[in-house]
Amino acid sequence: MSRPRTEAEYLARLVPPSVAGLNRRSLLAGAAGTGALLGTGLLAGCGSDSDSGADSKTVSIGSNASDPTPKDVLAKLAAGFQTKSGVTANINTVDHNTFQENINNYLQGKPDDVFTWFAGYRMRFFAAKGLAGDVSDVWGKLSGFSDAFKKASTGDDGKQYFVPASYYPWAVFYRKSVWQQRGYQVPKTLDDFTTLGTQMKKDGLNPIAFADKDGWPAMGTFDILNLRINGYQFHVDLMAGKEAWTSDKVKKVFDTWAGLLPLHQPDALGRTWQEAAQSLQQKKSGMYLLGLFVAQQFNENEQDDIDFFTFPEIDSTIGAKALDAPIDGYMMARKPKSEANAKKLLEYIGGVDAANIMVKGDPGTLVANTGGDTSGYTALKKKAAELVGSATEIAQFLDRDTRPDFASTVMIPALQQFIKDPKDIGGLLTSIENQKKSIFTS
Template sequence: MSATRRSVMRGMALSGLAVGGANLLAACGGDEGGAASGAGASVKFGINEAEGTGAAYDRLKAIGEAYAKESGTKVALNAVDHNTFQESINTYLQGTPDDVFTWFAGFRMSQFAENGLITDLSEEWPIDGLGDSFKQAATASDGKQYFVPISYYPWAVFYRKSVFEKNGWTAPTTNDDFMALMDDMQGKGVTPFAFGDKDGWPAMGTFDILNMRLNGFDFHMSLMAGDEAWDGDEVKGVFDTWRKLLPYHQEDPLGRTWQEAATSMGKGECGMYLLGTFVVDALGENGEDLDFFTFPELDSSIGSDALDAPIDGFCVAAAGKNQEAGKAMAKWLGSAAAADAGNNNADAPFIAANDGASTSTYSDLQKKSAEVVGAAANIAQFMDRDTNADFANTVMIPSIQAFLKDPDDIDGVTSSIQEQANSIFG
């Protein structure tokens, strides 16, 4: 299922959540009863962005307001910062969760389904405008759908066009060009790569792309599933390649958030940044100056046709009080109207999953993103979505951070990962 789900975009071109404290959950509001939708109905909507944090919060708030206006349903918004959402999702779903909440396609969606934490949405499918590939992305291991996609975005190497033009730099197409570009940047006093991993998850994207470039997509997905050895030569080779690239990155990444790293690129202190297109949220006026290229191939036998392109969307919590209202809202969230509400009410629009959504407001960056993802042969969802949640959070975050502190201890890091993988995957 993993391979087919992650080939979702081929051929496509444009076409919290509270947990940490009961006080956050209590602030959700909303009634415990009510009709499925319409006057008198109510639904609690949990989102993974804190109030006032920028375009991502604005999008989700606008989407919730649009549904309330269109359906007559009372929507109680519960906004929680992204990291708290990520770290507390299991506790949240096992407690008193909101009815509908933001989540992602991938292994962890399926894992929640297997554990009975999210609601079967099979009756809500098909959803007009979402094709078979997105239905596959919404499907868990039991063959049922538990997720409604709304958008997607690629991870790539971003840069400011004006900085490249000023210095006579062009996007590299080969590894030799890539290395020469980084050497030239350093020679001109520019740090090639902005880099921040204070939050733990951003550096996972670097591991993902290096592993897919060196060992291929199939190996990467098998590794995420626990079916390959973390202390084998393949993974050691990934860390060794990463070790050689670290001198081209900002130093002390564990003391820097991804937003702070993005600001460094925005100021021209760094030339590039490997991240998702949400990097634009941190760049303000420099967002229109942004362009990107996919990470070049490192092995000609592997190529460069795989990338991370996570799909965002929504699930209904099995422990939510208003199941019918939650399912009604979830189906609407997959519509073109929901995507348009998000795109029309934020400074940094996303790429809609629904092929009926308007593209009239799409920027050049959005158009290019859709084209690049559509041309990819294989799509991964990102490490913390493609593997076991405990493994991603309790093993890989500290292990990658340990590597970044001491990149010469590759044997120690990989041995530790494998030992812990044995206990989690069996």
């Protein structure tokens, strides 16, 4: 994530008011939102200085789990932790968007002992800024995590600052009953995909459910097209500012996307991801490229009717094995009021008991700990776990793989502009590249 010259400069790079309605399970970090949100106490630690000390029986959690399902899961985790340890976990839940927009300000104030966050680049950013606590000793007590998960939890200094809880792949979701009724087949190539979408349109469906009012869903479309057209290494290098957005490779991504836009649900900028998911649930759309959390928008008796396929191959020399599979989890404040209890909580969250609570509670995520009892996974979750297991490369998602200021102030408005008017791709990419140079050299 970004390393601006001053904090004031960082906060000056705000999310534009036009996208202030963002709301994602895991959305943009780093930007401080709008000035009206700063200093309002909307994202303040719920503990107090009196909580500190060896005899403390409380620990506080700053949570972005504001949607009903993840909020309920965290409440059950807190209850399980209290039963096991005798320590009360006080949860400070904040609207997902507000949490992300104010995270930088929050961590420099009096944050909660433990807070929800994301693996990879975003975690490393706050660790490098000295805004997160070292939890390497907690990792010494954990088991059931692959080397990939540990790597995603490790800062630039080789220490661990993150405990993974769950993850979810992005794929193209659909309702089996709709496809069976229409005789649709899973596409293997981009041509197959386009032909299928054209047929769906003739059949009166929105071929591809689509929403970008929240600002982030279109990033998933960009990611998968770039991964399929240019491969994983180019993608991560582009995210790191090492490749030019004006290159022919990136232009091909947008040209390909422009050809697919007529198959997307119209008026996407006025629609939330939940509303797009509901169009799939209501059998009005044929497909939806989104994370596994799309399952939250389906009734319990409809879960078995959800299926997915990984986005099809575009270049046979690159294949279709790379995908986005973001990891969610928890970090510790740099100076928690009760460090001992914070580490006890993180050890619990990284353990099997917590994994089993998450397995039962959230149909939209997979547990990171392999020791969890996944025998109760739905067919959808089993298939999703297999998909991630078979992936040759895994990206974290555009807004997690690049600097937060670049993702929020450049890519959100740029992708929304493209969706609104896909004709001037050259001009758009020149604008992105110019802004990238300014941001990545600051």
